Amino acid sequence: MFKLAHNGNILLEVAKLNPPNAAFIVEALEQSPYADCEVDNDSINAFFKSDHPEKNLVVARKVDAQLSVEISEDKMAATAHLVTAKGGAKISIEQAKKVIIKAGVSRGYKQSFLEQVLQKQFELPSGTNANGVIARGRPPKDGKTAKLIPHVTTLRERLKQPKLREDGSVDMRDFGKLASVAPGTLLMSKQPATEGAQGFTVTGDAIEAKDGDSFELNAGDGTEISASNPLELVATIAGCPSDIQNGMRVDDVFTIGDVDVRSGHVDFNGSVIVTHNVSPGMKIKAQGDITVMGSVESGELISGGHIDIKQAAIGHLDHQNNDEGLTCRLVAQGDIHLAHGQYSYIEGNNIFIARQSNHCHIKAKSLFQVGADDAPKGKLIGGEILDAQMVIAGEIGSDSGAKMTIRLAHRGVEITAETDECLKALTQTSEQLNTLQQAIEKADNVKDAQKKQQLMTKIGATQMHYCEEAEALENKLSALELNLNGLLENTKLVANQALHQGVEIHIFDRKYKTTRSYPPCSASLVDNKIEIAFKTN
Template sequence: MFKLAHNGNILLDVHEHSPPSAAFVIEALEKSTFCECKINHDSINDYFKNSPNERTIVVASQHDATLEVVVSDDKMLATGELMLAQGGKALSLDDAKKQLIKAGVARGYKQVFLEQLLQQQFELPAGTKTKAILAKGRLPIDGQPAKLIPQVETLKSRLKTPKLREDGTVDMRDFGKLASIEPGAVLIKQQPATPGKEGFTVTGDILPAKAGESHALVAGEGTEISKHNPLELIATIAGVPVDIPYGMRVDDIFTTADVNVKSGHIDFEGSVIVTHNVDPGMRINAKGDITVMGTVESGHLTAQGDITIKQGVIGHQLDDKNLSCNIFSNGNIHLSHAQYSRLEAQNIFIERQASHCFMKANKLLQVGQQDNPKGKLFGGEIIDAQIVVAGEIGNESGAKMAINLAASGADVTADTDQCLKELAQTDSQLDTLQTAIEKADQVKDAEKKKLLLAKIGATQNHYCQQAEQLEKKLSTLEFHLHELLNNAQLQVNKTLHSGVEIHIFDKVLRTNRNYPPCSVKLEESKIEIEFKTS
């Protein structure tokens, strides 16, 4: 009934058997071997409408599968539009690749994309049009800029992390210890900039990438670029690291305007300068010196070096023994005035006056100007000092105050007693060893006797050296106590008021009246007051 022409048309011979209707032809065609061919509805309808005299009519046509590759305007995408075969041949992989080449696709193609599209020929109805992406371009990836990776905590980063208390709350005054570092510490490691990754279009055009911005490490004061690694910045001095553009510097002196809730407590390996004030409840701990240009109010300062406070220190009484302001120095303390504060140092220098303070100076406590100290000292207690110099001690009301000179002599005496005790024990050991030597002399076996005497001799030598060291220590302690007591004195350049209790070592003197300029010393185991002659 139907036959295939050489040009791919499907023909129906209607000369001998004229079909009754177009629907009959289409139904017969769909049941034939040419059912997947494209039906020519126009030709069939024209035959029945015009009743032509043709012997044959074209009822369908055979079509091979076709692939059209479309490249987007920006050339970043290639899309394949596949028209499935209608009674014709399926499209082969090789022929499909030729279409890609013809469209100019050169990069970004993946064969799996094409295979998945061609697979649709065996899954979808004949003549179906389907579409899929066959190639993708790639946008360029710009390089990453050079990155600085800090190896230490700087002041700036420290202030972002207040300290966590054990109960889980945050202490907004305490940010932990300042980030102090030692010479040779690595401050920054630089991660070099990357060149980026070039892109491309599906037609093979290169899309250049922008290289990451690069910049050199900046070695601020107190730092240098490592001689072994140009990407490392190292410290050349001890101090606190501070951020600068593209680098760091190291300050061996930490400077801040105020020590308050905003700054947090200061805990620093070097020296600290406060250009204004230290607020109540704040703390400074420094391995070097501390200098405060303003006032310390109810603060706590501790320094291995000197502490200088240009204005005053002001505290208040917490209980019978504790004050709210505490200044401790392993060096010297210099300040203008002090009130209700605890001060401890080698030497304490107060320019004007000290009232109701607890003070301890290993050597000198001076109240007043350097050349002629006439400052006021009243209330509170001097826990220990070797020499105290002031203009006026006590006050007119006769309020009690205590001054302890050479109080550390009690520690020297305790050390002396311990030294004597150890020396007595050593002497006892030596006596026991002498007895052992006498017994060893009676041993008849010569070899055994030799070994025994050698062992006893070594032990005896050890205790002899120990006794010698103890005797030297005892001599040093006795000399120190003598010097301490001989130099201990209280110098008053204006008035020594009544109600002052003066202790020199284990002796006590209580003043019951006012005294003119005088000095108080220990003479022949008795405290004596000597008046100054003009």
């Protein structure tokens, strides 16, 4: 009934069969060996409409499988699009590989992916569309940043772990045995940064990766880099380990119950732990950390590290000095933590008061925070913020509207003054260079060649000195401007519950005074003005 022509067409000898209609032909074709071929409905329908029908009617044709490859826009994947054969030839792996190469795929190809796509030729009906990823690029993998691995417990970590009593309560004054190390103890090791792994696209383009950031292991006092391993830090003395930037130090630790008239003032090269209180008029000076388990009343603590007061720091106006200044004074190179502050001068890098600050004078290099957790709700009442980059509290000021002054980014005034001095010096240097240029022009008219050469050499040396000075001043001006911009961009006052009236806010050289109470808000410098922004839920 049907026969295959050399061009792949399926022919029907209509004279022998004399089909009654198109449906008859299609049904007969479906029962034949050519059932998978593509039916030529146009040819069949034309046959029944023609006055002079053909003797051999084209009823179908064989169509080979088709494969195309599409590369994603980011070139990180190549997808094969397959149309299964309609009675025609299937695509072989070799043919498919040629299509893949022609599409521009050169990396990330896996034959197993391709085989999964081509296998669908045996599983899906003829003429079915099927897709599958046959190549994947590899994203770059950045290297890991160098990491510090501590091998001992530092004093600061130990003080976060108070001892549990038998009745389940916590003894906030007992932190167990003091952590100490012996000479040669491994304190900390450095896990080196790793190199980044280069990536690639399916078209073969390389994608560069970033190596991990590294740093130098810092050997503080009482420590050294191990002679056998430059990635290890070991103790050289017996004492208590403390964290420093990218390393540790080991301090001799002085522990005392109370600092009072019986003990005298404490002046120590290492760290100091006071297990009870600091009495009025007493002083502690330490190159390391100072930790007070109890409270400090009208005392003075000066630390080269951190200060941690588990209870309150309480002072009053200095009556012996006509109420000028405060009788409680805390100054640290590092951070200061205390539960409550009242009439105290507090100066440090970051200052944290857990509950409330009453009439304190605060000077923080970076952050001053009143309250705990991520959204502090402590109260900041009265006193004066002498300098800070950021202040965060729950309530700032008081309902009574008592005057309070907050100075943020006050260091910017010092930077501006230093900038003015640099500009003045640069002007003077420029004037010197102009004078030297005039001297060169005069020396050029000297007829004595030897004398002329001596003058030129002397003037040239002086000119080089002032050129180097001018370049140094310009670099310093650029650095000062960068520091000032960075300071102002990150300066902010945040009140998580209320900002009351009577609060005078200074940011750099701008001033704003609240005349009413505000709901949760923040204050920052915007377009050289102090703007109040209210929080939204």
